[in-house]
Amino acid sequence: MSEQIDVTQELAKLQQRVEHLEKRVKKAESKQGSLWFLWEAIRSILIGLFIVGPAAAIIFGILAALAGK
Template sequence: MSEQIDVTHELAKLQQRVEHLEKRVEKTESKESPLRSLWEAIRSILIGLLIVGPVAAIILGVLAALAEK
């Protein structure tokens, strides 16, 4: 019987932690402004260009060199 009480007590603690985390997530989401979302989008595009751009240039350069042969 005490094991059931311990399990119930642990489940109650876990529920409190989950509720606390849900509140923190809601608070964080409410802080996010449209300007922040725009900045995240711009940053993502710039990172993509810095990574994809040079890789595409290398691939096109190799293909052009192979086409000349």
């Protein structure tokens, strides 16, 4: 009997957490508009340009130098 009460209490706590997470997701979704997607696209381009690009150039440069030996 006490196990059923414990399970019921745990389910109630879990339900509260789920409701809290649902509220947070709805709030986050409401913030996302067309400007949000534009910002994400710009950010992705900048990451590719300033981080991935130079790293790839260095790696290919090293590989080319090693292949030339």
